[in-house]
Every structure is written in C-alpha cells, then in structure tokens.
Amino acid sequence: MSEHVKVLICDDQNIPRLLFKMMIDNSGDYELAGELSRADDVIDFIASHDVDLCIMDILMQEGGSGLNAAAAVKDRFPEVKIIVTTSMPDDSYLKNAREIGVESFWYKEKNDMSLLEVMNRTVRGESVYPNEAPVVDIGWMKSNEITDREMDVLRLMTEGFSDQEIADELKISKATVRTHINHMCEKSGLSRPRLAIEARVLGIAVVDK
DSSP, X not given: OOSOEEEEEEOSOHHHHHHHHHHHHHHSSEEEEXXXXXXXXXXXXXXXXXXXXXXXXXXXXXXXXXXXXXXHHHHHOTTSXXXXXXXXXXXXXXXXXXXXXXXXXXXXXXXXXXXXXXXXXXXXXXXXXXXXXXXXXXXXXXXXXXXXXXXXXXXXXXXXXXXXXXXXXXXXXXXXXXXXXXXXXXXXXXXXXXHHHHHHHHTSSOOOO
C-alpha cells in the first residue's frame, strides 16, 4: 500500500477497540482515523473526517445498530469500505450485511482468517465473507439444526414474546408456534425458558434493533 489507509473503529466494547487499535498502529499500512462506541455517531464522524475503511461491530448495547449504520454509510459515503464484525453466530447477519452492500464480514470468536488479512483483501477490492455462521451447541442441538421458521420463533422467544404474541407477529397459529417450540425443546433437551436464555446468551437468535 503506497499510503496509509485511514480506519475508523466502531465497537462498544473497550477490549476489542483496544486490540483493533494496537493492530492498526503496528501494521505499517493503516492509520487510525478515530474510534467510536456508538453506531449512531458514525455518519457525523465520516462527514467531518477522512475515512477509507470502517470496522463496525453489529450489535451494540446503546447507540444504534451497526448494520443500520453500515447501510447509512453505504448510502451517503459509498466509497468507504466496511468490515462488519460480531461474536454472535446468528446467520441472518451474513445475509443482511450482503444485502446492504457491506464489503466484508469477520467473526471475532471463530474465523479462519485474521482481521488484518480481511482488511488487506478488502482494501484491495475483494469481498470477504465466511461461508456460514459458526456452529454452536445449544443443549443437545447444533445451531445449524434449527429450521428457518424455528429461528423466527426463537428470535421472538429471546425477546420475551408469549406464544400468542409470536403467533400474531409471524401470522401463524398459536398451535403452530407451540409445535415449533416443542420440536426445538425435544432436539435440545432444554425447557422453553432455558432454550430462550441459552439462545440469547450464545447469540444464536438475537433481534438487532
């Protein structure tokens, strides 16, 4: 790289921000443009600073959704390349990031490639995505054994929706909701409350707000 690539880090966790910053400082090819803890602040920052690449966490406790911020960046500053990162293995994030036009995707916990390598390839014009979300255990069940419709139900369960509320939201019958929940409980060996808790903690089914 002939000149330093200016990188913006947006992550609400201090440790990832520190590790990303150290990697950038030691790379020789990249320069830190800034670091943010709120996705809602990204647009204003890019509007007033020179940014070539943004490393964006998807799920933040406060300050908006990383994917929503990425979509806004692509709309207003399409020349800025984006790598979204997450430790949550919900495979809907992969699909949503591609639809938004995000260049690359990197899992913090399980990845065959270092973030620096993903950055290098992204800057060269490549789009780097894992083939699928990491597979994790939820009780006796593997996360890739959950059907698409079961995942829809499970996401709402993690938000505390009742069976009737899930039925209303998905426009299916309450009996169908219970059938999906019973199937997941049988496959996982977990009770309904425990299934929802485990899915939330593991990041298998998270509603990105």
